[in-house]
Amino acid sequence: MATTGSLTRAPRPSSLADVLDLILDKGLVIDAYVRVSALGIEVLTIDARIVVASVDTYLRFAEAVNRLDLSTTETQGIKGLSQDLSRGGAEGKTEGALEGAKKAIRGGGQRSEERSGARS
């Protein structure tokens, strides 16, 4: 991985979440003779989605905004906020990412349904 300015380069997806997104959800898939034969594969594929609209999300956004300090003379709150905001991103970088993704999904969501509907 190399960085130029704010551009980071990676030869291939490295976090498990990205690998899952690529390899469980993309690529050729054919029915009948050539079958998908993996335990729990559908559950994982559908779970690895993000659903934006949920009350928890709204409350988290509100909390982040409330703690945001616009005057920049007080520093209180900013540190906590950036920790909040970076948490999801950091999870995306680690092996624990799948759990993070699953948590983010709760609440169902149009997108999951669309995707699984499109597949059937």
Next chain:
Amino acid sequence: MSKGSLYLYAVVPSDTGAPAGPGLGDRPVSVVTSGRLGVLVSEAGDGPLQVSGANLRRHQQVVEEAHRATTTLPFRYGVVADSERALVESFLEDHAELLASKLGDFEGTTELRVTARYQGDAALRELLETSPRLRRLRRSIAGRPEAATYHARIELGEEVAAGLAGLRERDSAACSRLLSRRARLERPLEPVSQEQAFRAAYLVARGELAHFEAALEEYSREQQGRLDIELTGPMAPWDFVEMDRSDLEASRRLTTSGHKGRWAS
């Protein structure tokens, strides 16, 4: 000829050599061919596959090793053919024209993924600075007990979510304007975390890679302090190879006269 079921990695041109790296379960990878087409396979073994990090990464490694040397149409993880004969007769022969044409489409190309994340609180600050309504909602909550502001906080959060969606859309469109000129195909991808601004996959001619990267570097410099941008690849065209069932059915009608009756839909 292998009698057991085969685990499939990718469709490749038939003159492709087997990748040196091992496949799932450390089994050797070989190439099953028919005409101009080949498929990278390893013996599937008994029992269902496990979805494990090690297996997923192994699948990825086999495909990417092949992709560095040749054109690949990667299979999704977990695809197994009942036998070598089924693979040749019911997949490679029945879909010969479609697969050959797809291999031709992807020849000399590679996939790059671009992921952008807002740095720290950059996005929230922008939203607050540009939205009087957000600032007003924020003031109405400040200093009051949580229980008294539940609905106001949800309203504020909704407003932030809507603002973020708009910001993401504008940033994504701006980046796309720069990069799509350097790419054969572009596909927006769903963000996988709240902090992501946008994600997109690009299919780029290998000869255009340097130009594509230069355009992205310029964009990252413009966005410094605001967006972190990650470029992943070059890699196999995972995001572009999708063939849906109607493609396959159409291809089957073209290449076979009469139904063999084994194709469950």
